[in-house]
Amino acid sequence: MDFVQNLPFFGIVAALFFGVLCSVVHRRAAEILTYLLLGFEVVASILVLLFVIRTGTSFTYMMGHFPAPWGNEIRAGIFECFTAFFFSATMLLALVGGRKHIYHEVESTKVNLYYTMACLLLSSILALIYTNDLFTAYVFVEINTLSAAGLIMTKRSGKAIAAATKYMVMSLLGSALFLMGICTTYDITGHLLMSNIKEAMAALHASGQYAVPISVIIGLMSIGLAIKSALYPFHTWLPDAHGSASVSTSAILSALVSEVYMFLLIKIFYRVIGWDVVQDNKIMNVLYLFGIIAMLMGSIHALRESDIKQMIAYSSIAQFGYIFMGIGLGTAFGMQAAAFHLFAHASGKALVFIAQAGLADANGGDRRIVALKGTAHKNPIAGITFTVGAFSMVGIPFFAGFISKYNFATAALYSPNKIVITLVTLAISTVLNAIYFLRVVLRIYSPIEDKKPVIRSGFAFGLAVTVMAIGNIALGVFGSNVMEYIISGLKMFG
Amino acid sequence: MIGLFNNLEATTAIIVFGIGFTTLMLNRNMIKKIIGFDMMDCGMYLFLASKGYIEGRLAPIVVNGVTDMDAYINPIPAGLVLTGIVVSVSVSAVMLSLTIRLYRKYHTLDIDEIMMRAREEGDDE
Numbered sequence: 222m223d224f225v226q227n228l229p230f231f232g233i234v235a236a237l238f239f240g241v242l243c244s245v246v247h248r249r250a251a252e253i254l255t256y257l258l259l260g261f262e263v264v265a266s267i268l269v270l271l272f273v274i275r276t277g278t279s280f281t282y283m284m285g286h287f288p289a290p291w292g293n294e295i296r297a298g299i300f301e302c303f304t305a306f307f308f309s310a311t312m313l314l315a316l317v318g319g320r321k322h323i324y325h326e327v328e329s330t331k332v333n334l335y336y337t338m339a340c341l342l343l344s345s346i347l348a349l350i351y352t353n354d355l356f357t358a359y360v361f362v363e364i365n366t367l368s369a370a371g372l373i374m375t376k377r378s379g380k381a382i383a384a385a386t387k388y389m390v391m392s393l394l395g396s397a398l399f400l401m402g403i404c405t406t407y408d409i410t411g412h413l414l415m416s417n418i419k420e421a422m423a424a425l426h427a428s429g430q431y432a433v434p435i436s437v438i439i440g441l442m443s444i445g446l447a448i449k450s451a452l453y454p455f456h457t458w459l460p461d462a463h464g465s466a467s468v469s470t471s472a473i474l475s476a477l478v479s480e481v482y483m484f485l486l487i488k489i490f491y492r493v494i495g496w497d498v499v500q501d502n503k504i505m506n507v508l509y510l511f512g513i514i515a516m517l518m519g520s521i522h523a524l525r526e527s528d529i530k531q532m533i534a535y536s537s538i539a540q541f542g543y544i545f546m547g548i549g550l551g552t553a554f555g556m557q558a559a560a561f562h563l564f565a566h567a568s569g570k571a572l573v574f575i576a577q578a579g580l581a582d583a584n585g586g587d588r589r590i591v592a593l594k595g596t597a598h599k600n601p602i603a604g605i606t607f608t609v610g611a612f613s614m615v616g617i618p619f620f621a622g623f624i625s626k627y628n629f630a631t632a633a634l635y636s637p638n639k640i641v642i643t644l645v646t647l648a649i650s651t652v653l654n655a656i657y658f659l660r661v662v663l664r665i666y667s668p669i670e671d672k673k674p675v676i677r678s679g680f681a682f683g684l685a686v687t688v689m690a691i692g693n694i695a696l697g698v699f700g701s702n703v704m705e706y707i708i709s710g711l712k713m714f715g
Numbered sequence: 716m717i718g719l720f721n722n723l724e725a726t727t728a729i730i731v732f733g734i735g736f737t738t739l740m741l742n743r744n745m746i747k748k749i750i751g752f753d754m755m756d757c758g759m760y761l762f763l764a765s766k767g768y769i770e771g772r773l774a775p776i777v778v779n780g781v782t783d784m785d786a787y788i789n790p791i792p793a794g795l796v797l798t799g800i801v802v803s804v805s806v807s808a809v810m811l812s813l814t815i816r817l818y819r820k821y822h823t824l825d826i827d828e829i830m831m832r833a834r835e836e837g838d839d840e
Binding site for chain 2: 356359360363366367370374378379380382383384385386387389390393394397400401404407408413461
């Protein structure tokens with residue numbers, strides 16, 4: 222066994238350990254520890270990714286010396302490693318970019334606890350990405366919920382606590398349905414490891430037994446994870462949570478926490494239930510319908526918002542709709558498009574959230590869109606990077622969002638029943654995106670007389686947003702190469 | 716219909732789960748919401764435990780040197796229930812502490828009223 226194969230497991234345990242460590246050290250030390258940890262995760266996932274690409278197959282890593290049907294396992298393939306790399310890098314940049322705000326908004330004696338929560342969140346994200354065991358996935362889903370709630374309530378205002386409570390309630394409903402799905406799966410298959418469940422599922426599907434419970438399982442898991450990732454009718458917690466959270470938290474919530482559940486759903490469809498079984502099921506059409514509604518309603522809500530952060534939050538809901546629509550298309554192409562959009566959205570949305578904070582700072586922290594007039598002149602780097610993020614969200618060529626919209630449109634062509642609705646909704650949603658994002662871009666660049674006060678948001682902020690903007694453009698330019706890896710990664714899933 | 720009575724534990728479990736789920740979702744009182752959450756999880760544990768039980772066998776603890784597999788029930792659901800209890804205890808603790816914070820600030824347990832007043836007061840302390 223190669224040493225590299227240990228790294229996913231080390232990464233998860235190191236994140237848990239650093240989280241505990243951060244709770245007892247000084248805030249500066251906690252910050253440095255978290256950056257070190259995230260740097261380690263980025264390097265480790267690149268190493269594992271290179272290893273997997275070189276060997277051409279995924280590997281499983283046995284934990285606790287119990288072999289396959291009994292023990293617990295970690296599994297790493299191209300898609301997992303790339304997601305781990307991308308999510309840890311995004312989290313690092315989000316924390317670096319919002320660093321100043323964390324110090325302002327969190328009580329000074331409790332900053333280290335913010336980083337504790339960030340480390341725990343990272344460990345749960347990595348565990349959800351790598352795990353090969355369904356019950357482990359449930360446990361880390363709960364850890365994810367608790368640490369995300371911790372990140373939301375860092376401000377001392379009553380609003381933040383109320384938002385965290387609302388988030389917890391919605392999340393608990395989601396994870397209960399997810400757990401019910403796991404229990405039923407265990408009940409009819411007798412396994413908890415994903416590979417074993419898949420074999421049993423395929424046998425059940427072939428013999429036609431338990432057709433109803435299998436539908437129930439797909440429904441429970443889809444709806445459970447959809448509630449947790451804020452699909453449209455279940456989105457009510459999201460705007461409140463964003464309204465009161467710190468910028469880093471907002472970026473992490475939108476780009477990572479919600480998306481890791483969608484990653485888990487894709488993983489469950491491929492690795493637990495099996496793609497053939499899922500394709501035959503009508504639940505996919507429900508997901509598709511919800512996705513379509515979310516694409517429109519998220520954008521319409523965003524259009525009506527006057528607060529820029531809330532507007533971006535509602536735009537996230539629309540973007541999650543794209544991903545669920547892609548999954549709901551029920552074809553391999555739709556799934557690939559959805560998988561790519563995970564990354565396109567994560568890079569664009571984290572960038573927009575962080576850059577928005579720079580713009581609002583240039584204006585004394587006023588987040589109303591009306592008040593942002595001309596702020597790009599005062600804080601040029603935030604202006605440019607916000608524009609990059611906005612262009613990506615709208616789907617302008619050479620930015621990541623364009624590639625994913627193109628992918629969705631191509632994927633739609635392969636599902637004859639859904640082609641018209643998908644293309645029309647994509648067009649309407651793109652127009653709405655363009656209206657509300659370009660409205661902001663025009664406003665921040667509208668001429669003002671007093672261009673003098675150039676706000677320096679600090680080196681960390683500039684570095685983070687620049688790297689994120691370059692990353693987004695790179696994803697847009699080399700989209701087809703990334704797509705190839707995603708396709709081979711999804712093949713490894715199956 | 717007969718199936719419901721043959722699987723009495725599972726039926727009960729799902730009813731308890733449903734009561735808890737609706738309470739957590741619809742009740743406005745925070746404490747009742749938390750009680751609902753605990754009921755929901757209890758329903759789930761009952762479901763799991765009943766699935767692991769096999770009529771006429773013993774708890775999976777080796778006594779008198781009997782190591783035959785057929786003598787004992789399936790221990791894995793019990794392990795899962797234990798893990799689940801740990802999770803639900805910690806979640807209840809967090810929810811209760813949030814409720815205490817909210818009650819100290821707003822002097823009410825009604826989540827709708829709390830949300831309304833939180834929105835009005837805005838971002839300040």
